[in-house]
Amino acid sequence: MTTSILETQALTKIYRSGDKTLTVLDNVNVTIQPGDTCAIVGPSGSGKTTLLGLCAGLDRASSGSVFLNGVRLDELTEDQRAEVRNQYVGFIFQSFNLMPSLTALENVMVPLELRGEKNVGKRALALLEKVGLAERKNHYPAQLSGGEQQRVSIARAFSNQPKILFADEPTGNLDEETGSHIEKLIFDLNKEASTTLVMVTHDMELAHKTQRIIQIKGGKIVQERLVNESVSARR
């Protein structure tokens, strides 16, 4: 257990509205080892984003627990979880989520600055260089195309050298060509830094580029398999 980077135990999320309850995640157990790459797939509304949010400590589970790098997230305060994210977690979102009032470079600098590190400009620029946007460093997100924005967001995700990277449909808002370019970038950088990758996607082709595919439906894991292995029903 202590060797895994991410582990969920009987993770359950229930939304209440009035007297109705909606079980979005039902008793989910996942274990991911350091350096693994893994895809979460499933139909829309099955709870993928919810699972991702819980794993990253963005939300609190109704029951069950999440261990991130050995730390039990539900025992932490909101600010302590933020600290954990800053130390160990990187994010790539479907809708890029750059801060619109900051330049590309500044967006990449923020995670480092949040750690209290000084003179981060050079490192951030180096990352922008890697995603091929060094010359656009002073542009605001509104001045960049969607693909370019996602590249900045990838640079930002790797800037704090995270142990685990969460990506929620990173290519969902992009055309095929740009999408595959972004995919390549993510996998390349990931390999280089040997980061753990947890990626939500609809794209089975993309999912197959990871080592492991977790399929969920109606809030339950219905299938979990290693890529290039024969399909095996879970339990």
Added chain:
Amino acid sequence: MNYSWLLKMAWRDSRKNRSRLLLFMSSIVLGIAALVAINSFGDNMQQEINSEAKKLLGADLVIESRQPFAPSVIDFFDSLGGEKSEEVSFASMVLFPKNGGTRLVQVRAISGDFPYYGEIEATPQTASTSFRQEQRALVDRTLLLQYKATPGDSVKIGNLTFPIEGSVSKVPGESELTMSVAPPVFIPLSYLEATGLLQKGSRINYKIYFKFPENANVDQLLENTIEPRLTAEEVRYDTVSERKREIGETYENLTGFLNLVAFVALLLGCIGVASSVHIYIKEKVASVAILRCLGGKGNQGLGIYLIQIAAMGLIGSLLGTLLGVLVQFMLPELFSGFLPVDVTITLSWRAIAQGVLVGVIISLLFALLPLLAIRKISPLTALRASFTHEHQSRDYIRMVVIGLIILFVAGFSFLQLEEPEDALFFTGGILLAFLILTGISGLMIWLIRRYFPVGWSYIWRQSLSNLYRPNNQTLVLVITIGLGTALITTLFFVQNLLLEKVALTGRDNQPNMVLFDIQSEQKEAIADITRDFDLPVMQEVPIVTMRLEAIKGKSVNQIKEDTTSHISRWVLNREYRVTYRDSLIDSETLVEGKWQGKVQSPQDSIFISLEDDIAESMGVGIGDQVTFNVQGAIMDTYVGSTRKIDWQRVQTNFLVLFPEGVLERAPKFHVLITRVDSAQVAADYQQAVVQQFPNVSIIDLNLILKTLNDIVSKISFVIRFMAFFSIVTGIVVLIGSVIISKYQRIQESVLLRTIGASRKQILSINALEYFFLGSLAALTGVFIALLGSWGLARFNFETPFSPSFLPILISYLAITLMTIVIGLSNTRSIVNNPPLEVLRKDT
């Protein structure tokens, strides 16, 4: 926390928002400006009063008495050394023989060189001293203008006619206002006797002005030498330091009050700030959520925007201060009628510092209300586009902030008013007004939703429902515009109330002219003149002056020495003007006891009737003994009854009423009350009386009405000037919120246009929406004004309140129209651009 990083982030994030941030803060600029201007002006005035204190008194010491000083006292004054000047003053009629004009004035007969400090400003200036050498008079400038007299003409005072030496426009220690109430006419003291006016029954003031050598300690001299010697005399002292304190306090009260008016403008502005920041923060939710995803803490997000707002608060306050410094140059002109000194404007660093400090603190406190929500923004928001309302738990820090705001308002008003109850009253009043405005706008919205006119056309329905769409600014606009409207309208109502109250007394067949100081032997002749002019003798009352000798057998002096006694000095010292008759009149109602109208034989006990308040002040009840000194004769009486008096009527009313059969032989004078309808008859009648009986004084109610009108309109001009800041603040908030809601409106209008709405339709929807908004605000404001004025009328002025409809209509129309115009000015730029273009502009 890493503060330099927060600063850096605040700076970076502000780059694209600066003009908007400034716009938020523009709504506090005027409030700060008013505050700084008033404060600085107040400081300047205090300074002036301090440095010019001697000129306010004109002397080092003034001793004043209601009786002539005894020769032994005069000798004592002589022994004090220094210079002195004597003055005898009283109200009397003067007559301008040139055209027969007559007017009640304050005759001031002086000897010596008063004023020793400052000067009597006269035209020609030499007249201020030269009139003292001969039988000459120095007459109030306005009075001369009114009666078309010029220096060289003459004025008849009592039995003597004085050539007019010059006009006087300023006297040490008096403001334009006090001079217009009692216009002064100076004559040399040596001619007073010959006027024959010293036999008057009415009050005469005797004053001695002293000037001591430069190094003399006046307060010490007064305490160690003068006061012990004069304990037996009924005198009043006025020293420079005392006058300084009195006047200082008066103007401190005035500036305190005006400061509060300015503060209200500031509070309105702050509500505007809170509302703009609220919208601003809504747009920042995504950024904050991303920051939290990346590991930012709740307080870091808050910190970034707190810094931005604080910086803007500082800039707004500085701008306001700058404006205030400029505005204060207008104030001396504005207050000119009220000031006893000329105020020179200098910078008051205290006022400037206070303005900046108050501005930053209060705007931050208000901005904190919406800003605090930042701490609660969930990082999950970054993952899901829609904003989810996470557990809206009770935010205690928010409560603390609200508490701090109330505390700040109470503290500030206490500093200005210096009375805890007044400060509490002010704070409570503000709170109540806010609650009413909030309640009413909430109720209206609720009513609109509840009884939504489903049958109306699309444009009407859309504009109505815009009032309660998410992020609407209905409440804020209703509060700021409504409070502004309430202020102005209340002011108008109260001004009318004051004037009406006076006018009421002069209406119909109510008396409007009072002749007093009539001597017994003149009584019949004056009644005859009155009847000759076809005027009614409505009341004719004898008046006997007396002093209190003892209460319940304890002499006045004993009571004064008794430190446990609660009886106030004015009750013991005052001169009682008493009448006698056999019955009560219609302005009097018996409270307790029985009225006995006649004393049959000199052996019988005398049962008098006291006004119930004075009976309480004397500490006497029915059957208690009260002893009077009737010009030398000691007279024991008993309280037979107490009465309530309706002071509202023009009638001679008396605190002490004697029965018939006691005072008939005492020295007395008479008052006659009549009613004159035409101004010409009034003038002729007064002239006839004064020509024959120059000692008789006449109060013309119409004249008083006119003077009062002047005063009231002067005061209300000052208040209107101050209220102006609130109004304009309301407009600035309106403009601000219109601009801030622009993005929201762009989206709306683009949406509407894509589904086929025409420009005209969109414009109509917006115009109607602002019409509803303006109407709601204006009506609420008028409602509060009506409520407030009714309360004032009922409890403060005790007159019926019947508001006129026209001003209500005018303020309603004006405010509503203004709201529509400002609102539409923004919409035009939206609908005139193609949809795509407006959307592309910053997101």
